[in-house]
Each structure stands twice: as C-alpha cells, then as structure tokens.
Amino acid sequence: MTETIALTIENLKKNRFGVTYVATKADVLPLIKQWLQPGEVVAVGGSVSLVETDVLPHLQSGEYTYLDRYAPGLTEDEKREIFLRSMGADTYFCSANAVTTQGELYNVDGNANRIAAIAYGPKRVIMVVGINKIVPDLEAAIHRVKTVAAPRNVERLGCNTYCQKAGHCMGVDGGMTDGCGAVGRICSGYLVSGWQRHKERIQVILVGESCGY
Numbered sequence: 504m505t506e507t508i509a510l511t512i513e514n515l516k517k518n519r520f521g522v523t524y525v526a527t528k529a530d531v532l533p534l535i536k537q538w539l540q541p542g543e544v545v546a547v548g549g550s551v552s553l554v555e556t557d558v559l560p561h562l563q564s565g566e567y568t569y570l571d572r573y574a575p576g577l578t579e580d581e582k583r584e585i586f587l588r589s590m591g592a593d594t595y596f597c598s599a600n601a602v603t604t605q606g607e608l609y610n611v612d613g614n615a616n617r618i619a620a621i622a623y624g625p626k627r628v629i630m631v632v633g634i635n636k637i638v639p640d641l642e643a644a645i646h647r648v649k650t651v652a653a654p655r656n657v658e659r660l661g662c663n664t665y666c667q668k669a670g671h672c673m674g675v676d677g678g679m680t681d682g683c684g685a686v687g688r689i690c691s692g693y694l695v696s697g698w699q700r701h702k703e704r705i706q707v708i709l710v711g712e713s714c715g716y
C-alpha cells in the first residue's frame with residue numbers, strides 16, 4: 504500500500520466512513536458475500552465498478568430482494584418507483600467519481616438518484632472505489648470528473664454532449680458546475696460527502712487497482 508492510499512484511508516476514517524482495503528478486484532465479491540444477509544433489500548446506482556467486480560450479477564442472483572432498475576421494459580414511472588424504493592434499501596451499492604486524500608467523496612449525477620441515496624436513505628451504502636479515483640483535493644476531484652469520468656460515461660451511455668467529442672468538459676476551466684447546455688448532459692447534481700453524522704453508514708471498499716472510471 505502506498506503512502507497516498509494509507510493517507511486516504513486514514514482521512515476517510517477520520518470522517519467516519521468505514522474503509523476496507525482490498526488488493527484486487529477479485530477480492531471485492533467474497534467480502535460482499537460475507538456482509539450481505541439473504542433476502543435483504545439491495546439496490547444500485549449506475550456503476551462500471553460494480554460490473555468489473557462481478558458485484559452486480561451477484562446482486563441479481565436471486566439471493567436478495569434486488570430492486571432492478573435495469574429490468575427490461577420498465578416505463579419511466581416504474582423506474583422512478585424503483586429509485587424511490589431504493590431510498591429505503593437495506594444496502595445501496597455504487598462507486599464514487601473521486602475520493603480525495605483528505606477523506607472526502609465527490610460525486611456528480613445527471614438524474615441525482617444516486618447522490619440522493621448516498622446522502623440519505625438506505626441503511627448502508629457500500630462504495631466500490633478503485634485507486635485510480637484517488638485525487639489530492641476537491642479541485643482535482645472536479646477536474647477528474649470533467650476530464651475522465653464524465654467523458655467516458657457519456658461515451659458509454661451514448662449521450663450527445665460536448666465532452667463526448669472533445670474528451671473533456673466544455674467548462675473544464677470554469678467552476679464546479681460550468682458545462683454544456685446539451686439535453687443529454689450528465690452533470691446536474693454535485694455532492695461532496697465529508698464528516699458523517701451516521702458513523703460507518705457509508706462503507707468504502709478501496710480496491711488497490713484501477714476499477715471503473
């Protein structure tokens with residue numbers, strides 16, 4: 504473990520996040536299997552990290568009451584209902600867009616259902632975060648989203664935005680919320696998670712290799 508990782512873990516713990524370090528992506532699923540109870544209500548925010556660590560297919564296995572936002576044929580009303588029910592889940596899974604060495608989590612959403620659940624609602628939030636997402640401070644976190652996370656996510660989601668073509672945000676040199684005016688913009692809600700009132704409600708699994716974006 505590098506000094507940067509150790510410092511990040513120390514400061515996340517100071518901010519009352521639970522933190523578990525695992526060396527590889529393959530170590531994530533066995534840990535999660537230990538933590539979950541059969542039948543508990545689980546939900547997810549959109550996350551490539553959950554796919555890369557095989558967490559998502561495990562949640563879909565039938566062992567749990569999985570609130571399936573990806574079920575084929577969902578209407579917009581049905582999807583909204585799942586997002587609302589996810590706020591009452593026992594465990595909510597997602598990743599973070601950036602984690603600072605100062606112990607903060609930074610997340611940006613288009614729809615804001617994920618950042619809403621991170622901020623309040625589910626009894627427990629488990630975040631699977633690769634070390635590629637560690638940055639020195641919030642300024643670097645904002646820059647990371649505008650130059651790495653958002654451009655790659657619009658590519659994945661097929662959104663027609665400035666960053667999809669340019670590879671970086673239209674507002675890369677501006678403030679936190681500066682950006683494009685595209686209908687498909689995925690940056691609308693901005694959440695910084697600092698000191699936690701509910702100690703260890705948010706559990707960060709920090710993975711010692713690159714995971715998601």
Ligand code: SF4
Pocket residue numbers: 648649653654657664665666667671672673674681682683684685687688689690
């Ligand atoms: S505001 Fe628009 S251009 Fe900027 S990162 Fe978000 S989607 Fe891309």
